[in-house]
Structure formats: C-alpha cells, structure tokens
Amino acid sequence: xxSNFQGIEEARSLINAAGKIVVLTGAGISKESGVPTFxxxxxxxxxxxxxxxxxxxxxxxxxxxxxxxxxxxxNALSTVKPNPGHDALVRxxxxxxxxxxxxQNVDRLHQGAGSQNVIELHGNIWDMRCTQCEKTFExxxxxxxxxxxxxxxxAMLRPSVVWFGEMLPPGAMEKAQEDTIQSDLLIIxxxxxxxxxxxxxxxxxxxxxxxIIEINPDDTPLSDLADIELRGPSGEILPLLIP
Ligand code: OAD
Numbered sequence: 001x002x003s004n005f006q007g008i009e010e011a012r013s014l015i016n017a018a019g020k021i022v023v024l025t026g027a028g029i030s031k032e033s034g035v036p037t038f039x040x041x042x043x044x045x046x047x048x049x050x051x052x053x054x055x056x057x058x059x060x061x062x063x064x065x066x067x068x069x070x071x072x073x074x075n076a077l078s079t080v081k082p083n084p085g086h087d088a089l090v091r092x093x094x095x096x097x098x099x100x101x102x103x104q105n106v107d108r109l110h111q112g113a114g115s116q117n118v119i120e121l122h123g124n125i126w127d128m129r130c131t132q133c134e135k136t137f138e139x140x141x142x143x144x145x146x147x148x149x150x151x152x153x154x155a156m157l158r159p160s161v162v163w164f165g166e167m168l169p170p171g172a173m174e175k176a177q178e179d180t181i182q183s184d185l186l187i188i189x190x191x192x193x194x195x196x197x198x199x200x201x202x203x204x205x206x207x208x209x210x211x212i213i214e215i216n217p218d219d220t221p222l223s224d225l226a227d228i229e230l231r232g233p234s235g236e237i238l239p240l241l242i243p
Contacts, residue, residue, distance in 0.1 A: 007228045008240050014211050014228065015241065018185035020098040022176075023089060024201050028190020028216060030109050032083040032235035035076075039192050045069055055164045059131075063156060067147045070159045074125055082113035085189070088238035090114040095242070100179040104191060104198050106161045119176050121168055121198050127160035136160055173197050181208045189215045189234050193222035 015021070027037035038051075045053070050069070052058060059066045090113050093099040101118045103110055106125040110118050128137045128148065132155035148157045162168055176198075180186060186205035193199040202222040205212055214226040215234050223229055230237050 005230055005232055005237055005240060007230050008237070011213050011228045011230060011241055014185055014213060015092070015096075018096065018183075018211070020100075020179070020183045021092065021096050021185045021187065022100045022102060022180050022183040022201070022205070022210075023092070023187045023189060024176075024191060024198065025089075025101065025103045025105060025110070025189045026191025026193075026198075027105060028192075029085050029234050030080075030083070030105055030107055031190065032085065032233055033080050033107075033109060035080055035107055035109075037190075037192075039194075045072060051164065054161070056166060059158060059163070063147055067144070070125065071144065077107050077125065080107065080109065082109045083235045085234035085238040086110055086113035086115070088242040092242045093117065100176070100183075102176040102179075102198070102201065104195065119172050119179075121162070121172050121176065123159075123161040123169060125159055125161055128157040129160040131156050131158050168197065176201060177204055180204045180210065183208075183210045185211045185213065187213045187215065188222055188226070189238070191216070191220070191222075193220040 027035065031037055053066050053069045086109050089101060089110065093115055099117060101110055101115050103118060103120055104122050106122055108124050108126055129135070130150035130153060132153045133150060135150060137157065149155060150157060180201045181204060183205065186201065188202060193202060199222060202212065202225050206225045212226045213228045213230065214223055215230045215237050217232055
C-alpha cells in the first residue's frame with residue numbers, strides 16, 4: 001500500500017522479520033485521543049504548574065490540593081477513548097505474540113484498546129495506594145471530595161502513579177530492560193526521550209543490537225539511535241504500519 005510517509009515500507013520489513021518486539025510509548029500516542037502531552041502542554045491548573053503538583057513533597061504539604069488535581073485529571077481522562085494508534089498496537093501483539101508494550105503513560109488507554117502484555121513504568125492514575133502500607137486499591141476511579149483512607153491503617157490513599165523524584169514500581173524497569181535486550185526490534189512512539197530511566201531503553205536496544213524505529217512528529221534525543229525515523233502522528237503512522 002503506498003503511503004505519504006517515508007520509510008513505511010522498510011519499517012514493515014523490520015516488523016515482519018522481527019521475532020520479539022518491544023514498543024515504548026509516551027504521551028504522544030494519546031495526543032490524538034485528546035490527552036495533552038507533558039512538554040507541549042501549556043497552561044496551569046488553577047494557577048499551579050502540574051509538574052510542581054506531581055511530587056511527594058506537594059502531597060505531603062498540600063494533600064487536598066494534589067488530590068483535587070488528580071480528581072481533575074481522572075475526570076478529564078474518563079471520557080477519553082483509545083485512538084487508531086493504540087488499536088494498531090493491539091493488532092501488532094496479535095501478529096507477534098512475543099511482544100511487550102512498555103508505557104510511560106498513566107491513562108490506561110493501551111489496556112482500554114485491548115493490549116495485554118503492558119508494563120506501566122509510571123504507574124496509572126486509576127489505582128490508589130496507601131501512603132503507609134503500600135496496599136493497592138485497583139480501579140479506584142471515582143472522584144472524592146475528601147481523601148479516602150486505607151481501611152486497615154487509616155492512612156491517606158494516593159494515586160498509584162510515579163511522582164517526580166520517586167522510584168519506579170518494583171520490577172517494572174528490570175522487566176522492560178530484559179525484554180528490550182532480548183528484542184529484535186524496539187519501536188519508540190510519542191516520547192520526548194528525556195525522562196530516565198524509560199528513555200534508557202533506546203540505548204539498551206541499540207547496544208544489544210536490536211533494530212529501532214521511532215515514530216514522532218519531531219526529532220528527539222533518541223532519533224540518532226533509530227534505524228528508521230517515521231515523522232508524523234502515531235494515530236496515522238501506526239495503522240499504516242500494521243493495517
Ligand atoms: P512528552 O510530553 O515529554 O513528549 C511527548 C512526545 O510526543 C513529544 O516528543 C512529541 O513530539 C510527541 N508527539 C506529539 N504529538 C504526537 C503524535 N500525534 N503522535 C506521536 N507523537 C507525538 O511526554 P513523555 O515523553 O511521555 O513522567 O514524557 C515522559 C514522562 O515525563 C512522563 O511519563 C511523565 C513526565 O514527567 C511521570 O509522570 C513520572
């Protein structure tokens with residue numbers, strides 16, 4: 001099928017030839033669903049910089065404020081649907097069962113589309129976790145006026161996302177690294193490639209001899225590692241790659 005995007009045919013050949021495929025996604029894949037990306041996003045929420053609210057210190061000092069911010073984010077995400085880019089990755093997993101999807105996104109749109117083997121490097125916004133005992137409460141998606149407490153401990157619950165300065169969920173990065181080392185192909189979609197350790201999967205793939213395809217409208221610090229750079233929105237490019 002002819003396409004306007006340079007490199008599509010070569011990228012398809014790499015996909016056909018690959019046994020194990022790892023896909024790394026960032027906020028860009030959800031952009032066409034209407035979710036703003038981090039670094040393109042402009043504007044404040046109620047006068048606050050969202051990046052300043054997504055920290056353990058902010059939650060410690062102003063728990064109600066941070067809780068309201070996450071109510072706002074869950075509310076905004078509750079009406080959002082996966083787009084053709086998410087759907088294409090579901091087809092890719094069916095074609096290539098030896099497949100891992102590593103995402104930095106907390107929106108759960110990959111799972112909503114039907115992706116199965118997903119590693120969430122930065123947690124997700126729908127689950128909650130106890131600030132004391134770390135117990136996780138799944139799909140706690142409702143909005144709350146007051147901060148819910150852990151049933152056992154009476155401690156505050158918090159969104160089960162990774163905040164700035166925090167460790168990644170135990171085992172998530174290790175599994176993502178192992179799968180990347182074993183992969184024949186890493187497809188990097190919609191990430192600015194500046195947040196580590198996630199962005200380090202690009203170097204790991206490169207060093208272990210995997211081919212790399214990058215899908216992004218813009219150049220990123222990972223572009224130099226890529227064998228093929230597909231420049232454009234992932235909601236258009238991924239369906240061309242995986243019809
Ligand atoms: P960024 O906002 O840093 O980057 C989004 C990327 O998506 C940019 O490179 C855009 O060029 C690209 N993009 C924009 N529109 C696109 C489209 N339609 N199709 C494909 N790509 C598109 O988001 P991330 O790289 O995900 O961490 O940011 C990484 C982490 O930084 C986030 O997970 C978050 C943030 O701090 C935590 O919350 C821990």
